[in-house]
Amino acid sequence: MVSSTVNVVRYSALLTGVFYGILHRRTLQKAHDEDKRHHALHERESLIAEAKEAWKRQKDSRKDDVIADPDDPKFDLEKLLAKWEKEYQ
Numbered sequence: 426m427v428s429s430t431v432n433v434v435r436y437s438a439l440l441t442g443v444f445y446g447i448l449h450r451r452t453l454q455k456a457h458d459e460d461k462r463h464h465a466l467h468e469r470e471s472l473i474a475e476a477k478e479a480w481k482r483q484k485d486s487r488k489d490d491v492i493a494d495p496d497d498p499k500f501d502l503e504k505l506l507a508k509w510e511k512e513y514q
Contacts (some may be wrong), residue, residue: 491508492500 491504493505494500495502
């Protein structure tokens, strides 16, 4: 038979290991969650920067766009003719 002292040591080691595992898992999970949050934040920032750049490019390209549809209320024949003249010279 195993003495009671050996059983106490065994169960103490078992419980210590279980509690250590729980605490270690919590620490690893917390670090993983922080890393995930950090990554999501930087990804969101990069998407915002990319959207701003696309908006600037779109805004700049709108300046050069000339409406060629004569039914459009913003149609300007002089701008259209100036654009054609610029392209073909």
